[in-house]
Amino acid sequence: AHVHPRAAGWVERLQVRAEGDEVTRGQVLMDLYSPEIVTAQEEYLLALEGIAVAGRRQQSLVEGSRRRLRLLEVPDSVIAAIGKTREVQETVPVLAPMAGVITRLGLREGMYVKPDMELFTISDVSSVWVQVDVFEHQADQVHQGSPARIDIPALPGRIWEAEVDYIYPELNPMTRTLRIRLRFKNPG
Numbered sequence: 001a002h003v004h005p006r007a008a009g010w011v012e013r014l015q016v017r018a019e020g021d022e023v024t025r026g027q028v029l030m031d032l033y034s035p036e037i038v039t040a041q042e043e044y045l046l047a048l049e050g051i052a053v054a055g056r057r058q059q060s061l062v063e064g065s066r067r068r069l070r071l072l073e074v075p076d077s078v079i080a081a082i083g084k085t086r087e088v089q090e091t092v093p094v095l096a097p098m099a100g101v102i103t104r105l106g107l108r109e110g111m112y113v114k115p116d117m118e119l120f121t122i123s124d125v126s127s128v129w130v131q132v133d134v135f136e137h138q139a140d141q142v143h144q145g146s147p148a149r150i151d152i153p154a155l156p157g158r159i160w161e162a163e164v165d166y167i168y169p170e171l172n173p174m175t176r177t178l179r180i181r182l183r184f185k186n187p188g
Contacts, residue, residue: 001096001097001098001121002118002120003094003096003118003120003121004117004118006072006115007037007072007115008035008112008113008115009032009036009037009113010034010110010113011032011108011111012109013030013109015029015031016105018105022101023100023102023122024099025097026096028094028095028096029093029094029119030093030107030119031092031093033090037092040065041069041074041082043065044062044068044079045082047062050062069082073094074092075093078092098122100122101125103121104118104121106120107120126185126187127185127186128184128186129165129183130162130181130182130184131180131181132179132180132182133179134178136171136178142164142167142178143164144165144166146164147163148163148164150162150182160184164181164182165182165183166180167180168181
């Protein structure tokens with residue numbers, strides 16, 4: 001997963017410190033101050049106040065402002081807290097969209113970030129891909145789902161079992177090999 005901010009702003013507090021850190025889905029990666037998100041919160045509060053005055057006619061404005069906050073990836077828990085306390089939160093958390101390991105960390109505290117910036121890359125390491133080349137004359141023996149085994153000279157005596165996950169569609173003209181991808185379970 002590549003994590004980008006949905007609005008420009010400043011990194012107030014970074015919760016993940018280094019590449020290699022493990023994260024869980026929904027874990028706070030950083031706290032972001034964004035004037036655009038603050039404005040969206042203020043619009044939401046104004047719409048909520050309008051319901052008290054105008055009643056049900058104002059409901060579509062409330063839903064629209066709530067939807068805008070969601071599109072800016074403000075967590076539902078924060079939106080609920082804003083509605084309950086009737087106060088704007090200066091910073092909002094940016095949450096991990098999946099569990100995994102941080103394999104790219106492209107920011108530091110205090111940085112100004114924009115939506116086109118990749119802040120984090122989170123990799124799922126519950127399985128590992130290994131790409132191998134199969135000689136042209138052996139290619140017809142390999143099929144998607146076929147069992148596979150590998151051993152690595154650096155780790156003598158260990159053998160890993162997998163299956164063929166994907167067969168790339170073209171033969172390498174220089175080496176006359178076909179690239180295939182093996183998927184290994186990585187429980188540890």
